[in-house]
Amino acid sequence: MEEIDLSCEFLGKKLNLPLVLNAITGGTPRAEDINYHLACIAKKYGMAMAVGSQTISIDDPGSASTFRIVREINPTGVIIANMGAGRPVEDALAAVEMINADALQLHFNVPQELAMREGDRSFKGIIDNVARIVKECPVPVIAKEVGFGFSRESVSLLYGAGVNIIDVGGMGGTNFIVIEDKRGGMFGGELDNWGIPTAQSLAEVLSLGLPLTVIASGGIRTALDAAKALAMGADLVGIAGSFLKVLLREGADVLDNVVANMVYRLKAVFLMTGADNIERIKTRPVIITGRTGEWLKLRGINPEWWARR
Template sequence: MSKRSRRKMEHIKYSLLLEKKLKRNVFSDITLLHNCLSEVNLDEIDISTNLQNLRLEKPIIINAITGGFSFALAINRELAKIAREFGLAMAVGSQRIAIKDKSAQASFKVVREENPEGLIFANIGADASLEEVAEVVEMINADAVQIHLNTPQEIVMAEGRKCFAGTVDNIKRIAAGVKVPVIVKEVGFGIAREEARMLVDCGVKIIDVGGAGGTDFIAIENRRNRKNAVTTLEGWGIPTPVSLIEVISEIGDRADIIASGGLKTGLDVAKSLALGAKAAGLAGTVLYKLLKGGPVALRKYLRQVERELRYSMAMVGANNLSELRKRPLIITGKTYKWLKFRGIQIKPR
């Protein structure tokens, strides 16, 4: 087994261990305003959405998890089957390994094989060349490509990159030179409004905020390299709802936003969409449910998430996601204080 494959296995191992201790409550400062006069027909609620020219039957994405080794093939096969069954878009994990090791491609190609008509997102780092991006897109006949940002993880990871010069210019080249939609995605540390503005100026039309509150890759790397662990940096980043508000307040409708990072429930998804996200990504809990309870448990979980989303919409009187975004919500606690300090106007709807 290659070092890269072993590293990916260790990421799975430690993410599962940390998931058991993780309290996913990143949206506790956000409250949707109840509508006692809701006239919604629950069976007619429309939860479809769009990411640029991509139509999503449901606003829930099985976000990037893994790929590149034999066990990952089994994981991705099950995820692809479930994505097809539930009508969900799905992203694969970083495909860098499959560029360097062609034998690893099967663990990614299986997603398209199991879900030939579904929405599939390729994935590679922000240092990739245009040729590499084109290769990972072609590998799985992807409908879009995630360009992931993971500077903190790379810095802490013993074998990670330490120089990030040229990242912005490279993203600009990718956005201009790739035929499918480009999604720039953080991996658990969030995006601030300043960088969101830069991304849009680079031509990026879809941003996944990937905020703090879910899988912590600094914590994972600390467990992989205990001798040089930097535990003081665990928890680093911008909380997901804060990042979401920062980005949307800055760029408005110049790009479509995906909320991810610590989301667990359908209510979390509803709050994200009410704040202005076009879709929501789930990853850590999805992996945990699959590996600890099997496909049956994951199916049960995803049905519950969708049910909670629909119930939440009915209780605020929203027939569709556009109406959900117009419903008043209340922001309190640390989130309110953060936004006030940053000078981000919170106008009651």
């Protein structure tokens, strides 16, 4: 097992693990404490980390320290800024500068906004705005869904706007429509199952055959989940909610143990499939059946490609 190499290069830096500790929080004293502990974990295990939406720090500069703590803890690690895809270019650039980010994550959360009583209702020109940000931003831009998944049509538009890193953010993890429903949102529970599941979204993006770096996220909870995503073709895997729950309920030491166990189990899956690195596991057969297989066939994507490679 000691010969299993889980390392990868991302944003010009080496990661020990193909994991992104994905955007969670920021802007409050409690958020600063959460970000502190998550940054410590990311640094210890050599993971990338994305902060939560920095919009609050643009409107309230005094909250910037809750995000800067991540870079202070991990000065040489891969740290990713976060801003809504519809925000002005100057806000996006400020988010990057705030934490000396290695990349900028632009999040797309249209269903959540529509579920919020106080949310946005117009998204006209968002692709043009993304293109402007890509042009002006000094670091790579990542397009990230937040739990509803990207279709291949959406990714084609984003690629045309200059984005070449996609975080699929599929359905299966944190459900922001349900969260807004609990706050008295607009959907009343009718659209709780809206979205493209993570496996289907990942397959759609990969089927384009574009020169993209692809991050699989959305309900990734176990080492086996991560291994399946990597075997399908993801370059990295994003995890957020499951780690946050452990941190809040059981503390930083337990989270440390959870991550250590995940690393061991991920290596075990690699070993059991005869893969000694990430590129090798991408060559292993993946059997896609059931609802996911049916989805792919109806979308003109042949699941046999994964099964017979």
